[in-house]
Amino acid sequence: MVCPCGCGRRLEVMLLKGVKPRWDLSVDKTGFPSLHPSVWVADGCRSHFWLRNGKIHWC
Template sequence: MLPRRDLVVARHDQEDWSVGLRCPCGCGETIELMLLPEVRPRWSLTLDQLDRPSLSPSVWRRTGCRSHFWLRCGRVTWCE
């Protein structure tokens, strides 16, 4: 089980493969997002000067709780 407020990055040979996080809505589901350039869909993970993560594009769960949010500078911004 992933920590409640942490992002976990899977890496192999200095290449980031995926990022995992618990859904910020509180449903407890794990979200895994692929970071590899050749995979679709894929996300980009960046860290700011304070090591706060941002993901692009937004995360939209099409099943379950159907959460839709941005992660920017370590903060969740909900989409309406």
């Protein structure tokens, strides 16, 4: 996914079981994705956010 802050950075979130760090992806009945836990970019733009029901919620 592209960082939602607008910096243009490509973020990779691992969804494979047994890999760390790893995120859980769920999709609601209308097709909107959610990720758990939050996504934190440790360097560069330092964004920290939740993706819930297709919307970004900043920490």
